[in-house]
Amino acid sequence: MKAATSFVGIFIILSGFLGNINPLSGQITIHLDNPSFEDTPRAGTPYTPAIKGWDDCGHFQFPAETPPDIHGEKSNAWSVALKPYDGETYLGLVVRYNGSYESVSQKLGKPMKKDSCYSFSAFMARSEAYKSATRRSNYALVSFISPAVLRIWGGNEACEQKELIGQSHPVENSGWKHYRFVLRPKENHTYITIEAYYANLTPVAYNGHILIDNLSPIVEIECK
Numbered sequence: 001m002k003a004a005t006s007f008v009g010i011f012i013i014l015s016g017f018l019g020n021i022n023p024l025s026g027q028i029t030i031h032l033d034n035p036s037f038e039d040t041p042r043a044g045t046p047y048t049p050a051i052k053g054w055d056d057c058g059h060f061q062f063p064a065e066t067p068p069d070i071h072g073e074k075s076n077a078w079s080v081a082l083k084p085y086d087g088e089t090y091l092g093l094v095v096r097y098n099g100s101y102e103s104v105s106q107k108l109g110k111p112m113k114k115d116s117c118y119s120f121s122a123f124m125a126r127s128e129a130y131k132s133a134t135r136r137s138n139y140a141l142v143s144f145i146s147p148a149v150l151r152i153w154g155g156n157e158a159c160e161q162k163e164l165i166g167q168s169h170p171v172e173n174s175g176w177k178h179y180r181f182v183l184r185p186k187e188n189h190t191y192i193t194i195e196a197y198y199a200n201l202t203p204v205a206y207n208g209h210i211l212i213d214n215l216s217p218i219v220e221i222e223c224k
Helices: none
Strands: 011-014 069-072 089-095 103-112 117-125 131-133 141-143 149-155 163-167 177-183 189-197 208-213 218-221
Touching: 089 103, 089 189, 103 149, 117 149, 149 177, 149 208, 163 177, 163 189, 189 208
Parallel strands: none
Antiparallel strands: 011 177, 069 089, 089 208, 103 189, 117 177, 117 208, 117 218, 131 141, 149 163, 149 189
């Protein structure tokens, strides 16, 4: 498992604190493909296809583990019953007791440029019930309700963790909450990766999750 990552250059801004951020004249807007994770609701298994528009990073990082889940109001996968914030489905990412965690990645339509600033947001929640099987439990269902954080990486190929450009606080809210970020990359990036990770600065592996819906475009703003 990786050591804790430095927080230098990472900007975390929650809903209600973006009133003084100004868009640039002729600003760059980067639209993500399938930002609300619209797909067939399913629990991730070794046989399920990749999520539309997204690469499964766990396929490369943790090939023995299953891929992320797509949840819908009526799917009830792993006892998750939260209604989508936008559209019909949303993404579930887990962290596990064995140091593995889930993430997805996609190529950007336009690159993020070094020393520029961008606004970005996501609606996130934590389900009050989330049960899944693990090898340690001999595949009996165990709880995954501990809060996790969202980490945002920039890179130049799918799933590359070249630069950590954003991180949320632990997602503890059981209803959807708007989490906003200011991203200020120190290098150029053509890919973005979003990842569930452990809540402590010095991670101790545990079972947990985050639910994610309605990612915003990445919009260039004035740096403060």
